[in-house]
Amino acid sequence: MKKMLSQALTISRFTVIESLRNRLLLLSFLIIGISFAMVEFIGDLAITEHRVTQVAILAAFLRMSAVVMLTLFVVSSTVRELNDKTLEMILAMPIRRGTYYLGKLAGYFSVAVIIAVIFAALLLLYADAEQVSIWAVSLFFELVLVVALSLVMLFTFSQVPAALTAVFIIYGAARIVTSIFLMAKYPIVAHTSVAQQFMDAFIELLTWLLPDLHRFTRTEWLTYNTADWSLLLPLFGQTVVYLIFLSFIALFDFYRKNF
Amino acid sequence: MFYSHFLHKERPVSDVPLSIKIFLLISLVLQLFWHSVQEPVVAKAEDLPPPLSTRAYVMSSLGEPIAVSKFLNLWLQAFDNQPGASISFHQLNYPRITEWLDTILALDPRGHYPMLVAARVYGSIKNPEKQRIMTEYIFHKFNENPNKYWRWLAHAIITAKHEIKDNVLALKYADALAEKASGKNVPYWAKDMKIIVLEDMGEVEAAKILVGALIDSGEITDPYELNFLTQKIAALEKKVLEKQQSVER
Numbered sequence: 364m365k366k367m368l369s370q371a372l373t374i375s376r377f378t379v380i381e382s383l384r385n386r387l388l389l390l391s392f393l394i395i396g397i398s399f400a401m402v403e404f405i406g407d408l409a410i411t412e413h414r415v416t417q418v419a420i421l422a423a424f425l426r427m428s429a430v431v432m433l434t435l436f437v438v439s440s441t442v443r444e445l446n447d448k449t450l451e452m453i454l455a456m457p458i459r460r461g462t463y464y465l466g467k468l469a470g471y472f473s474v475a476v477i478i479a480v481i482f483a484a485l486l487l488l489y490a491d492a493e494q495v496s497i498w499a500v501s502l503f504f505e506l507v508l509v510v511a512l513s514l515v516m517l518f519t520f521s522q523v524p525a526a527l528t529a530v531f532i533i534y535g536a537a538r539i540v541t542s543i544f545l546m547a548k549y550p551i552v553a554h555t556s557v558a559q560q561f562m563d564a565f566i567e568l569l570t571w572l573l574p575d576l577h578r579f580t581r582t583e584w585l586t587y588n589t590a591d592w593s594l595l596l597p598l599f600g601q602t603v604v605y606l607i608f609l610s611f612i613a614l615f616d617f618y619r620k621n622f
Numbered sequence: 623m624f625y626s627h628f629l630h631k632e633r634p635v636s637d638v639p640l641s642i643k644i645f646l647l648i649s650l651v652l653q654l655f656w657h658s659v660q661e662p663v664v665a666k667a668e669d670l671p672p673p674l675s676t677r678a679y680v681m682s683s684l685g686e687p688i689a690v691s692k693f694l695n696l697w698l699q700a701f702d703n704q705p706g707a708s709i710s711f712h713q714l715n716y717p718r719i720t721e722w723l724d725t726i727l728a729l730d731p732r733g734h735y736p737m738l739v740a741a742r743v744y745g746s747i748k749n750p751e752k753q754r755i756m757t758e759y760i761f762h763k764f765n766e767n768p769n770k771y772w773r774w775l776a777h778a779i780i781t782a783k784h785e786i787k788d789n790v791l792a793l794k795y796a797d798a799l800a801e802k803a804s805g806k807n808v809p810y811w812a813k814d815m816k817i818i819v820l821e822d823m824g825e826v827e828a829a830k831i832l833v834g835a836l837i838d839s840g841e842i843t844d845p846y847e848l849n850f851l852t853q854k855i856a857a858l859e860k861k862v863l864e865k866q867q868s869v870e871r
Contacts, residue, residue, distance in 0.1 A: 408700075
């Protein structure tokens, strides 16, 4: 067990080192710079609710940037390991596949923490510190799920375009599935056709299968100071449950792979 | 010297074939030419489309209603802010603007931005008919939630009296404000807006009293809003002064 942990930590450390060599940190600061310029410009346009307008647009932009950046990093770095045969070399050593997966996951989580902290630091200029802290923790939870989802999709498709497309579609669906479900449940014109009922059932199935991401990292926490720390408990629960689910899907695919 | 080619990741610019450099320049010139022959982008007020449903905006923003609401505020505002489009206030379809304001408020029910633009941007044009649409919109929203929107009705009262010049309408709003806005957050003076309507008071004085009272009661906290309203009053003062000078001459 101790050996397994040490191996996982080594893999995790090298994942973080890779992120630094990939200039991910530099990219984060570049996004911070662009966001700052954008939000100051927006501030000049607003004639009232100046701070609220800035915070709302900045928070949404940073959230999306964090998700896109981390997905691209996870997918491209793992594909590189597959193509460079680094993965084969690691697996040729006395290392379990599960240990490798755990190590990669821990490394990507560390990168997610760094990104969440850097992005939250900019928001501190515009929003209440406590609300920003809650937002940052929630963003980290969201990024944890994005990392796990990216690994699942990569192990399933093994191709960058397919994996990225699948991650963004599933992530987008998880963010809006509740709205779609409400639209289907309370239609303006009642529908009874079999096809429509099938679609309604399918949408309901999605709400059961996808994580409830619309509750995560909410902009209103920053704009209207509505969050408290207790809000994070259900988000933590959802993150743990879905992370376990995604991890076992990834491991299922990973153990079946021949190299 | 020759080996330096292999030591660096990139070769020197001189290694790029001349034809590639020439075509690169030509393609850049082509792009600039293409841009120069395009029609310049101008604000077209009549192009204001009807808003989509709030859910469509929630979904298209991946579940960020507040962010999309703030973005739509700026986008709608930009219809009049673009260079060369100052007359577009009059061209805009006002009933459609109220649809947009409603959609933006539905996306962020705590926001007041749409009410400010209804009262002080779209409600400030020199067209009584269109101003009436805006004051009626504010009155409609006030009736939905008097304790939340009372201060916008206070602005509408001044618009009704001094710009639309309809004392009956101003009194109707002032009565509604006194009767329905009963929350603790509503200051006493707001219930006495009738005085402003009935007294023979100039527009500048009335606007100054209102803004001053709003600041005292802590309703205006945003420095940008204060700056915006102060500029409006300064513009009014200038207009009144110019009118007086032309009469004297």
